[in-house]
Amino acid sequence: MDYGKFKYEASQREKESRRKTINVSIKEMKYRPKIGGGDFDTKTRKVAEFLNQGHKVKITIMFRGREVAHPELGKRILDRIAEQLASTAKIEAHPRLDGRNMTMVLAPDKRAQAAAARAPRVAPPSTEPLPAAAPTPEPPAADTPPPEAQEA
Numbered sequence: 001m002d003y004g005k006f007k008y009e010a011s012q013r014e015k016e017s018r019r020k021t022i023n024v025s026i027k028e029m030k031y032r033p034k035i036g037g038g039d040f041d042t043k044t045r046k047v048a049e050f051l052n053q054g055h056k057v058k059i060t061i062m063f064r065g066r067e068v069a070h071p072e073l074g075k076r077i078l079d080r081i082a083e084q085l086a087s088t089a090k091i092e093a094h095p096r097l098d099g100r101n102m103t104m105v106l107a108p109d110k111r112a113q114a115a116a117a118r119a120p121r122v123a124p125p126s127t128e129p130l131p132a133a134a135p136t137p138e139p140p141a142a143d144t145p146p147p148e149a150q151e152a
Contacts, residue, residue: 024054024056025056026056026105027047027050027055027057027058028057028058028059028060029059029060030062031060031061031062032061032062032064033063033067033077034067035077044084044085047059047081047106048088051106051108052108052113055108056106056108057105058103058104059104060101060103061101062100063100063101068100071102074095075095078095078102079095081104081106087112087113088109088112088113089107090109091105092105092106
């Protein structure tokens with residue numbers, strides 16, 4: 001075998017191995033301690049999307065001003081995120097306070113994702129009370145005149 005053929009085959013093997021690799025990057029999502037419910041749900045849904053694509057996600061809680069005196073608020077948010085994403089992620093780096101930021105790293109958990117996919121989809125019971133039905137107006141009594149006749 002000549003050297004040129006050897007180099008060509010080596011480059012083809014290298015190219016094939018590069019094609020089969022998956023690039024895992026770390027995505028970051030930033031939250032605040034006073035985040036609203038809708039914003040929290042939107043950001044958490046985006047984090048779940050990143051995890052399903054196979055990326056690791058670094059979640060950062062940014063404290064401003066006096067908020068840094070209450071790291072338990074940030075910890076509570078991170079725990080809520082981890083609880084909601086337990087079916088698709090595992091905690092790679094537990095919550096840690098770094099100056100004015102609290103960070104946690106989530107990694108996709110292939111086994112948990114596969115188990116969640118195999119499990120039958122059952123909607124959890126809603127914890128919100130059902131809206132009350134609007135009261136229906138009672139029809140006017142037969143002996144009362146229509147509202148137009150009363151005004152005249």
